[in-house]
Amino acid sequence: MKTFCIDLNVCTGCHGCQLGCKDEHCGNCWLPYAAEQPDTGQFWMNVRQFERGKRPHVKVTYIPTPCQRCEDAPCMKAAKDGAMYRRDDGMPIIDPEKSKGQRQIVDACPYGAIFWNEELEIPQKCTGCAHLLDGADPMISVPRCFDNCPTGAIQWGEEDELDLEGAELLHPEYGTKSHVWYKGLPKKFVAGIVYDPVEKEIVEGAKCTLVGPSGSFTAMTDDMGDFWLRDLPEDDWTLTIEGLGRTKVIEVSTKTEDVGLGDIALD
Numbered sequence: 001m002k003t004f005c006i007d008l009n010v011c012t013g014c015h016g017c018q019l020g021c022k023d024e025h026c027g028n029c030w031l032p033y034a035a036e037q038p039d040t041g042q043f044w045m046n047v048r049q050f051e052r053g054k055r056p057h058v059k060v061t062y063i064p065t066p067c068q069r070c071e072d073a074p075c076m077k078a079a080k081d082g083a084m085y086r087r088d089d090g091m092p093i094i095d096p097e098k099s100k101g102q103r104q105i106v107d108a109c110p111y112g113a114i115f116w117n118e119e120l121e122i123p124q125k126c127t128g129c130a131h132l133l134d135g136a137d138p139m140i141s142v143p144r145c146f147d148n149c150p151t152g153a154i155q156w157g158e159e160d161e162l163d164l165e166g167a168e169l170l171h172p173e174y175g176t177k178s179h180v181w182y183k184g185l186p187k188k189f190v191a192g193i194v195y196d197p198v199e200k201e202i203v204e205g206a207k208c209t210l211v212g213p214s215g216s217f218t219a220m221t222d223d224m225g226d227f228w229l230r231d232l233p234e235d236d237w238t239l240t241i242e243g244l245g246r247t248k249v250i251e252v253s254t255k256t257e258d259v260g261l262g263d264i265a266l267d
């Protein structure tokens with residue numbers, strides 16, 4: 001199976017992959033794999049932006065999201081009359097002619113990777129640039145999004161030949177057995193700035209320890225009084241801050257969101 005592995009630690013959110021996909025498919029009809037992609041409203045490679053935490057502790061992660069090449073694909077189950085099939089390289093393809101009127105295919109994808117073309121009345125999505133793989137352009141025989149990435153964040157190739165160390169799937173809980181891999185998927189964090197309310201100064205070198213059912217994590221405040229405890233499991237925690245001979249204890253939870261505690265008085 002051919003697929004992608006996208007390293008979010010390297011992705012700058014430049015949208016080059018998204019623009020490359022638009023350039024390849026808008027105004028170009030690549031039958032039998034795809035009709036023209038409309039200029040607006042569709043992003044077969046969708047660079048999604050996630051902002052987490054609260055000021056001043058905010059993290060932004062970009063997650064380029066194409067079709068996830070699901071093995072147990074709900075879109076294929078929803079398609080009728082042969083409107084979808086799977087290529088030998090593993091890519092599910094929507095037939096642009098047989099799928100006319102089959103809006104239920106759009107609704108079946110839990111990743112939001114399929115779009116409805118109002119004018120043509122067909123569902124459309126990433127084709128894996130099947131036309132390029134099959135030789136439509138002598139200059140390029142790989143997916144345009146991969147070719148257009150300036151940072152090398154996207155790997156593409158046979159799944160068992162990709163470097164998948166530390167890679168994870170996006171939303172495995174959907175149960176679709178997807179095959180697009182990601183490195184650096186955002187995990188929860190707890191952060192804050194520790195200050196001395198007596199001297200009205202930040203506290204450098206305070207020990208911040210998070211203890212919960214999933215384990216314990218420690219960080220020291222830097223010369224700005226700032227600490228970050230990153231890559232945390234979703235859990236309830238006791239945060240203990242020690243410095244200046246004082247101790248402060250705060251209960252926090254990363255079960256639903258990241259925790260930016262702002263200024264913390266070490267009193």
Ligand code: SF4
Pocket residue numbers: 066067068069070073074075076092108109110111112113114125176
């Ligand atoms: S990501 Fe969506 S469109 Fe792609 S195979 Fe999975 S269900 Fe189908």
Ligand code: SF4
Pocket residue numbers: 020021022024044045066125126127128129143144145146
């Ligand atoms: S593989 Fe091709 S169709 Fe799919 S997202 Fe990349 S550029 Fe677009």
Ligand code: SF4
Pocket residue numbers: 006010011012013014015016017018047062064148149150151152153154
């Ligand atoms: S082109 Fe590369 S660096 Fe830019 S958004 Fe896409 S994956 Fe990220």
